[in-house]
Amino acid sequence: QQQVKQSPQSLIxxxxxxxxxxxxxxxxxxxxxxxxxxxxxxGPALLIAIRPxxxxxxxxxFTISFNKSAKQFSLHIMDSQPGDSAxxxxxASSGGGSNYKLTFGKGxxxxxxx
Amino acid sequence: DTEVTQxxxxxxxxxxxxxxxxxEQHMGHRAMYWYKxxxxxxPELMFVYSYEKLSINESVPSRFSPECPNSSLLNLHLHxxxxxxxxxxxxxxSRPGQGFRRFFGPGTRLTxx
Numbered sequence: 001q002q003q004v005k006q007s008p009q010s011l012i013x014x015x016x017x018x019x020x021x022x023x024x025x026x027x028x029x030x031x032x033x034x035x036x037x038x039x040x041x042x043g044p045a046l047l048i049a050i051r052p053x054x055x056x057x058x059x060x061x062f063t064i065s066f067n068k069s070a071k072q073f074s075l076h077i078m079d080s081q082p083g084d085s086a087x088x089x090x091x092a093s094s095g096g097g098s099n100y101k102l103t104f105g106k107g108x109x110x111x112x113x114x
Numbered sequence: 115d116t117e118v119t120q121x122x123x124x125x126x127x128x129x130x131x132x133x134x135x136x137x138e139q140h141m142g143h144r145a146m147y148w149y150k151x152x153x154x155x156x157p158e159l160m161f162v163y164s165y166e167k168l169s170i171n172e173s174v175p176s177r178f179s180p181e182c183p184n185s186s187l188l189n190l191h192l193h194x195x196x197x198x199x200x201x202x203x204x205x206x207x208s209r210p211g212q213g214f215r216r217f218f219g220p221g222t223r224l225t226x227x
Contacts, residue, residue, distance in 0.1 A: 032214035043118075043204050043218030044157065089156050093214035100145070100213025104156035 003027055004092050006105025008079035013112050019077040021108045023090035035064065035075050036104075038087045047088070048075075059096065080112045116141060118219035120205050126225045129195060137188040137205030138187045146188045147215065148180055149204040151221070157204055163188060195226045 005024045013019045034049035040058075050057045050064040050073065057064045063076040077084055090105040118139045127133050137146065144165050149157035162170035163182040177199075179191040188205055202223055206216040 030207075033212045041220070041223075043206070043220050044216075045218065046215055049214055087154075089212070095213070096211075100208075102214060102216060107154070107156055109154075 002078045003103045004090060004105040005034060006090050006108060009106070010109040011111070013080045013110065013114050015080065015082060015112055017080050017112075019080045019084070019110055019112070020074055020076045021088055021090065021110070022072065023105050024070075024072045025092050027092070027094065028071075029094045030103075032093040033064070033066065033073050034091050034093065034102075035062075036091060038089065038107075040086075044089060053068075077110075082112045082114050085110055085112050118205055118207055118217050120203075120219035120222050122222055123220070124223045124225075126227065127192065127195065128227050129197075131195075132193045134192065134193070135190040135203055135205075135224075137190075137219055139207045139217065139219075140186055141207065141217065142185075142209075143207035143217070144185060145208045145209055146182065147206040147208075147216065148178075148188065148190050149206060149218075149221055151202040151204055157218075161190075182188070192224075195224075197226050199218045200224055 005021050017058050035047045037047045046067035048059050048062050048064050051072040061078045066073045089110045093102045095101045121136045146163045148160040151157045159172050160174045161180045166182045177194045181189040202221040204221045205219040208216045
């Protein structure tokens, strides 16, 4: 049972364009919504994260938009660069203590053409 | 030091071999994780250690045996693996109460022949 649905599966954007990746969730108990970026041959790295009581968070060219009523959140990459080419995973966390769970979406392969 | 290190980077083993993967972090994180990642898939949780105790085992076959010798080290012992176990094995760590913020190592690329 996939609890976080991510789309699109792959995305091609021109340099300077805006990349948008969308995720939807069902479990209202999720308490954080992080995005991870993974380059080939590397482990995922936390890019940006948002709490469900915040509608938008921006860090440099990366912005998370969060719609609690629709149970959707999205990552916007402004002025996309070839160096942003990577796989992006949205995720949702829940629980506490040693049972803190992190549920990943299936991932989006972003290619930014020069 | 904000790094999780993993050794070896690559490992090729036969189905009868015994090998171990090693993970180390010096960030003072008390939660450590093993993940398995297949190509073009998200990481799949295998084990969670919290304060050096195994807290979650996601129904992983017994041919994978985790060990946490101390708060900085995590091992994954491998024995009698199958070719379908070939994958990228990732170690991660996090602070208590910040489980959403996981620091991943670069992984060990495992090939089982």
